[in-house]
Amino acid sequence: MIVIASDVLILHHLMLRSDSRWADNEEALRRLKGSMKGVTIYGLLDLVGAVSRYVGEKNGRELYLSYLRSEEHRILFPHHPDSWEEHIEDVMKYLGRGLSYKDALEALVLDNNPEVQLYLTWRTALADRIPVKTRTPRELLQQRTIT
Amino acid sequence: MADTVLLQVRISSALVRRIDELCNEGLFRNRSEAISDAIRLLLAKYSKTSPEARATALYLSGRLGRVGNPEDLVFTPGASRIELEEDK
Numbered sequence: 758m759i760v761i762a763s764d765v766l767i768l769h770h771l772m773l774r775s776d777s778r779w780a781d782n783e784e785a786l787r788r789l790k791g792s793m794k795g796v797t798i799y800g801l802l803d804l805v806g807a808v809s810r811y812v813g814e815k816n817g818r819e820l821y822l823s824y825l826r827s828e829e830h831r832i833l834f835p836h837h838p839d840s841w842e843e844h845i846e847d848v849m850k851y852l853g854r855g856l857s858y859k860d861a862l863e864a865l866v867l868d869n870n871p872e873v874q875l876y877l878t879w880r881t882a883l884a885d886r887i888p889v890k891t892r893t894p895r896e897l898l899q900q901r902t903i904t
Numbered sequence: 905m906a907d908t909v910l911l912q913v914r915i916s917s918a919l920v921r922r923i924d925e926l927c928n929e930g931l932f933r934n935r936s937e938a939i940s941d942a943i944r945l946l947l948a949k950y951s952k953t954s955p956e957a958r959a960t961a962l963y964l965s966g967r968l969g970r971v972g973n974p975e976d977l978v979f980t981p982g983a984s985r986i987e988l989e990e991d992k
Contacts (some may be wrong), residue, residue: 765989768988771986772979773988812981816979825959825960826974827970827974828971894916896963
């Protein structure tokens with residue numbers, strides 16, 4: 758399963774047409790339409806925050822509910838730690854790779870869901886620092902054109 | 905006596921034993937009072953939660969109906985300049 762990062766979703770939902778990545782972003786999402794995609798709960802909440810910030814809380818909340826109800830998306834949750842001690846232990850290995858806490862949480866969820874094969878993001882710096890292969894939407898399009 | 909309704913519900917015998925223990929300790933006069941108090945707590949809990957929190961609970965229990973595609977929901981922000989997080 759492909760997991761879509763919040764940067765890809767923010768570009769799409771806020772229709773950032775002036776962004777140089779817009780066209781590839783849209784085309785990649787269009788090609789993935791109809792297939793089951795994953796979004797981590799942290800990615801979804803990040804998206805909701807961005808949407809709330811720029812187009813209001815009501816739209817952010819509406820978007821959250823629509824992702825939960827989506828037929829095409831699975832929201833991935835982390836294993837719930839029993840204690841802060843356990844949580845610190847869990848995230849520390851990702852923080853040690855230089856990830857921000859937010860990215861470490863995202864990585865934890867990816868690690869907890871073995872069916873995740875690919876993480877779709879524009880943030881190429883995450884490659885080799887998170888537990889799954891990463892691709893940008895542009896790379897995904899090139900790969901799918903070749904194959 | 906306040907307006908009451910007779911409600912028949914099935915509760916595990918283990919739970920009933922625990923309720924009876926609380927009644928015997930004098931915390932409640934009878935089972936009805938204990939169960940009414942439990943229901944008040946339940947209602948108070950859910951009256952404080954948002955629709956999003958309740959939907960999350962339903963999602964996690966696999967009881968949320970699935971419909972539509974959220975990617976159809978797009979917004980047009982105002983004039984404010986939006987920059988995505990830098991790649992680092």
